[in-house]
Amino acid sequence: MGFxxxxxxxxxxxxxQQSLDFVDAMQPDSLEVTVGIRIYPDTPLSKYAAEKRVIAPDDECNSWLLVYGSHSFLITGI
Structure with a gap:
């Protein structure tokens, strides 16, 4: 199984594409794909996201914001 x-x-x-090529080379029996990232408060990523206006500068990410979607799916038999 791959992630x-x-x-x-x-x-x-x-x-x-590099990631897909790597997965192809590994030939896992199944693959779980997740699209999106969690932004935790007081991290370099939260500061970067605020600078890029993905989140408000004063957002403490208390809701454990999942940015760019919350999609996860499992592919089997690959």
Missing amino acids: LLLGGSGETRETV
Whole structure:
């Protein structure tokens, strides 16, 4: 079984393709894919997200904000 997280800071089409190529080379029996990232308070990521206006500067992320979606799915028989 493999796990793949997409949608992080700095993710590009190229890095996604690199991840897909890696998964292809590993040939897992199944793959869990998650799209989106959690932003925790008082972290470098929360400061970056505030600078990029993804979250409000005073947002303490108390709701454990999941940015860019909350999609997770399992692919089997690959």
